[in-house]
Amino acid sequence: xxxxxxxxxxxxxxxxxxxxxxxxxxxxxxxxxxxxxxxxxxxxxxxxxxxxxxxxxxxxxxxxxxxxxxxxxxxxxxxxxxxxxxxxxxxxxxxxxxxxxxxxxxxxxxxxxxxxxxxxxxxxxxxxxxxxxxxxxxxxxxxxxxxxxxxxxxxxxxxxxxxxxxxxxxxxxxxxxxxxxxxxxxxxxxxxxxxxxxxxxxxxxxxxxxxxxxxxxxxxxxxxxxxxxxxxxxxxxxxxxxxxxxxxxxxxxxxxxxxxxxxxxxxxxxxxxxxxxxxxxxxxxxxxxxxxxxxxxxxxxxxxxxxxx
Amino acid sequence: xxxxxxxxxxxxxxxxxxxxxxxxxxxxxxxxxxxxxxxxxxxxxxxxxxxxxxxxxxxxxxxxxxxxxxxxxxxxxxxxxxxxxxxxxxxxxxxxxxxxxxxxxxxxxxxxxxxxxxxxxxxxxxxxxxxxxxxxxxxxxxxxxxxxxxxxxxxxxxxxxxxxxxxxxxxxxxxxxxxxxxxxxxxxxxxxxxxxxxxxxxxxxxxxxxxxxxxxxxxxxxxxxxxxxxxxxxxxxxxxxxxxxxxxxxxxxxxxxxxxxxxxxxxxxxxxxxxxx
Numbered sequence: 236x237x238x239x240x241x242x243x244x245x246x247x248x249x250x251x252x253x254x255x256x257x258x259x260x261x262x263x264x265x266x267x268x269x270x271x272x273x274x275x276x277x278x279x280x281x282x283x284x285x286x287x288x289x290x291x292x293x294x295x296x297x298x299x300x301x302x303x304x305x306x307x308x309x310x311x312x313x314x315x316x317x318x319x320x321x322x323x324x325x326x327x328x329x330x331x332x333x334x335x336x337x338x339x340x341x342x343x344x345x346x347x348x349x350x351x352x353x354x355x356x357x358x359x360x361x362x363x364x365x366x367x368x369x370x371x372x373x374x375x376x377x378x379x380x381x382x383x384x385x386x387x388x389x390x391x392x393x394x395x396x397x398x399x400x401x402x403x404x405x406x407x408x409x410x411x412x413x414x415x416x417x418x419x420x421x422x423x424x425x426x427x428x429x430x431x432x433x434x435x436x437x438x439x440x441x442x443x444x445x446x447x448x449x450x451x452x453x454x455x456x457x458x459x460x461x462x463x464x465x466x467x468x469x470x471x472x473x474x475x476x477x478x479x480x481x482x483x484x485x486x487x488x489x490x491x492x493x494x495x496x497x498x499x500x501x502x503x504x505x506x507x508x509x510x511x512x513x514x515x516x517x518x519x520x521x522x523x524x525x526x527x528x529x530x531x532x533x534x535x536x537x538x539x540x541x542x543x544x
Numbered sequence: 545x546x547x548x549x550x551x552x553x554x555x556x557x558x559x560x561x562x563x564x565x566x567x568x569x570x571x572x573x574x575x576x577x578x579x580x581x582x583x584x585x586x587x588x589x590x591x592x593x594x595x596x597x598x599x600x601x602x603x604x605x606x607x608x609x610x611x612x613x614x615x616x617x618x619x620x621x622x623x624x625x626x627x628x629x630x631x632x633x634x635x636x637x638x639x640x641x642x643x644x645x646x647x648x649x650x651x652x653x654x655x656x657x658x659x660x661x662x663x664x665x666x667x668x669x670x671x672x673x674x675x676x677x678x679x680x681x682x683x684x685x686x687x688x689x690x691x692x693x694x695x696x697x698x699x700x701x702x703x704x705x706x707x708x709x710x711x712x713x714x715x716x717x718x719x720x721x722x723x724x725x726x727x728x729x730x731x732x733x734x735x736x737x738x739x740x741x742x743x744x745x746x747x748x749x750x751x752x753x754x755x756x757x758x759x760x761x762x763x764x765x766x767x768x769x770x771x772x773x774x775x776x777x778x779x780x781x782x783x784x785x786x787x788x789x790x791x792x793x794x795x796x797x798x799x800x801x802x803x804x805x806x807x808x809x810x811x812x813x814x815x816x817x818x819x820x821x
Contacts, residue, residue, distance in 0.1 A: 259640070259644065259725060260640035260641075260643075260644035260646045261640075261646070263636040263637055263639060263640035264636070264637045264640050264641065264652065266632075266633050266636065266637070267633040267634055267636075267637040267696050267700060268637075268652075270633055270692060270696065271656075271659060271692070271693065271696055271697070274689070274690065274692060274693050275659065275662065275667075275693060277670060277674060278666070278667040278669075278670035278671060279670075281670040281673070281674070282666070282669070282670055341564060344557060344560050344561070344564075345561075347553075347557045349554060349557055349558065351558075351561075352557070352558075352561055355561040355564060355565060357804060357807050358565060358568075358569050359564055359565070359568055359569075360803055360810055361568065361569055361572055361800055361803070362568050362569075362572070363803075363814070364750070364796070364799040364800050364802075364803045365572070365754070365796050365799065365800075366753070366754035366755075366756060366771050366795055366796075366799075367754070367756070368756040368771040368774060368775065369771065369774065369792045369795055369796055372575075372774060372778075372788055372789075372792055373571060373572070373575045373792070374571075376574075376575060376578060376586075376785065376789070377571060377574070379587060381587050382586070382587030382588060382589045382591075383587070384571075384574055384591055387589055387590060387591060391590075418567070418568065418571070421568070422568055423814060426810060426811060426814070427811050427814060427815055430811040431811075464818075465815065465818075468815060468818045469814075469815055471661075472660070472661075472815070472816075475660075475661035478661075478663070479661075479662075479663040479664065479665065481665050481757070482756050482757065485775075486775070486778070499663070500663060500665050503663065503665040503666055503668075504665050504668070507665070507668060507669040508668060508669070508672075508760075508761060513669060513673075516669055517669070519666075520663075520666040520669075523663055523666055524662070524663070524666060527661060527662070527663065528658075531658060531661055535654060539654075
């Protein structure tokens with residue numbers, strides 16, 4: 236709103252006032268942007284420079300030799316890095332899809348507002364509150380081949396459990412990691428989708444029911460389109476979180492057996508903080524950052540094309 | 545639709561509710577039980593549901609030798625520090641994004657969002673080397689500083705959604721009375737939006753509290769946080785499950801309480817305010 240009649244008596248001269256006033260929002264945003272740039276730019280530039288050197292902290296404190304793109308070539312040719320890329324894509328695609336589907340199903344059941352169901356809803360969020368490292372320990376206990384609850388349950392149901400344990404067998408380990416992620420994050424989808432579905436106006440749903448639309452049609456044609464923006468944002472956030480997972484893997488399997496549960500996040504951890512192979516890990520970092528950016532950019536471009544802010 | 549059909553549906557819904565609790569809360573209770581059960585019953589087959597609870601594991605981790613008591617304090621220092629450093633940066637930015645028309649607002653908001661997607665492990669090595677070179681390794685400040693990459697973008701989004709709800713008319717009235725923008729922000733808007741600041745702080749606290757990646761690299765033995773403490777039991781002297789569980793329960797409880805207390809803000813917090821809950 237612009238008032239021409241009222242002027243603050245304490246106002247400075249026109250030039251000074253207009254400069255500050257015109258740029259005020261930028262002055263308020265700047266500190267956070269500068270802080271974040273300082274924290275983000277350094278690692279990225281550092282990694283960019285290091286990625287062109289042979290540099291291993293176990294051999295020497297400084298970069299040893301300029302090697303050009305050798306680290307990138309090595310990263311791409313490394314069998315375990317490609318395995319990590321595949322595993323990460325499998326985990327993040329399957330994880331996001333399954334968590335969204337299960338979460339939506341739970342949300343629709345919670346919407347049948349029966350007495351007592353709000354307690355269920357409130358408690359359901361608990362897995363999401365726990366630190367990933369702790370969730371890792373929780374599931375190591377459940378998966379333990381020598382008496383873990385989950386292993387025992389499977390055996391009691393006459394389901395085959397690998398002799399090496401669920402986490403010890405290459406055929407089940409990745410699925411076991413996926414299950415952990417689904418357990419922790421399905422409630423997140425359930426609660427968020429539940430809350431946004433609550434906001435769908437009843438009149439629209441009534442009208443659709445009068446037109447004898449089936450529950451499935453109402454869900455696909457009315458409810459989901461109305462909560463699209465929420466869905467877009469949570470799917471994106473979750474996808475990237477799984478993409479960067481490393482702490483659960485660290486606790487549960489350390490990427491093994493073999494390369495069966497290696498993720499990009501874990502590879503970065505291992506090359507950087509276990510092997511101290513700074514040159515190689517820097518190249519991997521940049522490969523990861525580029526992949527992440529391409530995925531996010533494509534997603535944002537298509538998902539937010541018609542959104543108003 | 546017949547009455548019997550509806551009551552059948554009701555029963556089915558309750559059954560589903562119980563199933564969800566069994567799946568999503570059951571494992572947590574089972575893990576908490578591990579912390580208070582006699583060590584020798586941890587892996588009995590079939591699982592032993594009844595046992596004589598004791599607090600030996602908690603005594604071990606908190607009192608004698610009490611390694612985790614120190615880590616509990618460290619976790620608190622780091623998480624509270626992260627919140628305190630975060631607010632002066634994120635609140636003004638959120639205020640500006642909520643209250644002013646500005647060019648490229650959508651891009652700025654997406655830029656913050658994008659930072660939340662950066663792989664934290666990718667940044668660990670550069671931070672590790674930088675912090676070591678400037679001699680801050682093992683300090684609380686290094687962890688608190690680096691955590692801002694998570695807490696600032698998150699808080700800006702969440703705070704903006706709270707400030708959006710304060711009626712502009714209140715500020716207009718003050719402006720007509722000749723108040724400056726900072727008086728308006730500090731004396732009118734922020735007091736009204738105090739619940740939002742509290743909720744934002746609590747969520748930032750949980751983020752910092754649950755983070756293990758940064759302390760894993762930046763902490764020293766004396767500044768290690770609780771999640772690092774649980775990892776410690778794993779690395780040394782065989783796996784002592786009761787101690788792990790006790791330390792883990794300690795790490796689990798504050799976020800759980802915060803989420804249950806701020807139940808009505810949970811959705812908004814989890815989606816950084818992008819979805820009004």
